[in-house]
Amino acid sequence: MIAEIYKDKNIKFETNNFPKIVFDSFFIPILNNLPKSFQPGIKKTHKAADKIIETATSYNALEILYGHGKMYRSKNLLQAFFRWIWLTRNNAKAVRNRLMIVENELRKTVNNLIEKSENINLLSIASGSARAIVESFAQINVPESVDVSISFLDKSKEALEYSKKLAISLPNKFFTRWLEDTASNFPKYFHDENKPNIIEMVGLLDYFNDEKVQDIFKIIYDNMQTGGTFITANIVDNNERKFVTNVVGWKMIYREPEVIWELAKRAGFKEENIKIFFEPLKIHLVMIVKK
Ligand SMILES: C[S@@+](CC[C@H](N)C(=O)[O-])C[C@H]1O[C@@H](n2cnc3c(N)ncnc32)[C@H](O)[C@@H]1O
Structure with a gap:
């Protein structure tokens, strides 16, 4: 096999537990089927999501992902929830891994x-x-x-x-x-x-x-x-x-x-x-x- 999963007992990688896998099995198909017109709505859910979308592909977006979006304060519980939703997407976890x-x-x-x-x-x-x-x-x-x-x-x-x-x-x-x-x-x-x-x-x-x-x-x-x-x-x-x-x-x-x-x-x-x-x-x- 050309590629194996990286293993090092000193690294605590971000993976998914069973409830997250179950949640994802419903949530990811929904995300994948959203039309592009949903983008402005997602941007409004949290400043971190807004900035990631605005600066996609740049060092800036990566810095937000590396920092779990915490450089942008959540103004209320709903925003905190959305920050958690977006910053624990598998792509966000994987880039930190x-x-x-x-x-x-x-x-x-x-x-x-x-x-x-x-x-x-x-x-x-x-x-x-x-x-x-x-x-x-x-x-x-x-x-x-x-x-x-x-x-x-x-x-x-x-x-x-x-x-x-x-x-x-x-x-x-x-x-x-x-x-x-x-x-x-x-x-x-x-x-x-x-x-x-x-x-x-x-x-x-x-x-x-x-x-x-x-x-x-x-x-x-x-x-x-x-x-x-x-x-x-x-x-x-x-x-x-x-x-x-x-x-x-x-x-x-x-x-x-x-x-x-x-x-x-x-x-x-x-x-x-x-x-x-x-x-x-x-x-x-x-x-x-x-x-
Ligand atoms: C996604 S960021 C990656 C930054 C960093 N290596 C990391 O992994 O966190 C991509 C970076 O590549 C730079 N970049 C894009 N095309 C480039 C090119 N042709 N030559 C040099 N830098 C480039 C961008 O300016 C940006 O800073």
Whole structure:
């Protein structure tokens, strides 16, 4: 089997209990059959839902999902109920599960490099809020002898500015830089001697067609250190897709693990170095591949 469910006893993933599964078996078909004209009504139920719909696909919407929408106060019990309804949709849970996997894999990769006394040269492509990077380093003890360089690359100035604020918690001794550019241009910021040994690119393949995925995989393969680690993710077909696409208006390109596997192989990655996992709700896959 190409992809298994990610397991780590230290991670408390969001899953569904029996009553939620029963509730969903009625509720999801209703959501999927709502007409697009329901969108304004959903926006009115809670500010968090309004903002997610307004900023769908951006770092902003993801930040609301990561934070369970709690940055927007519920003015009454009905609003609190609706916030709970929307922010516990399986897609919302799954994106938080994805974040936990990415952070765990980043920690494992960085700690491996530290054990080997190797410097860390990390590139985050489509870095958005940079939450995965910032939160994973918060739990890593980097010795003085190890140099850390982190490049955040995003085409959105607003996302870069937001992530700068979040990254204030990173140790001062880290070299950090923010690059406003499109994904495929990243090689121009790295010389042959300082190619990244970790590349994290999450929340981008969902908007790239196969040709663009193939191109960026090849550019990444060609421009990372041999032995380096590439961490990426893609949304997988799931039973809330119709609702997310038509009513929320968040359009994505859904892929099965076999497709991502094939695209990685074609880019040059060796089959035996490709690992693909589903988060527990099987709505997102995460690929960890070594060059
Ligand atoms: C859905 S967010 C993901 C953010 C972050 N990686 C995460 O997982 O939380 C997508 C980000 O990709 C950026 N983006 C979209 N297309 C891009 C491109 N071609 N090159 C660089 N960044 C891009 C957007 O500006 C946005 O910040």
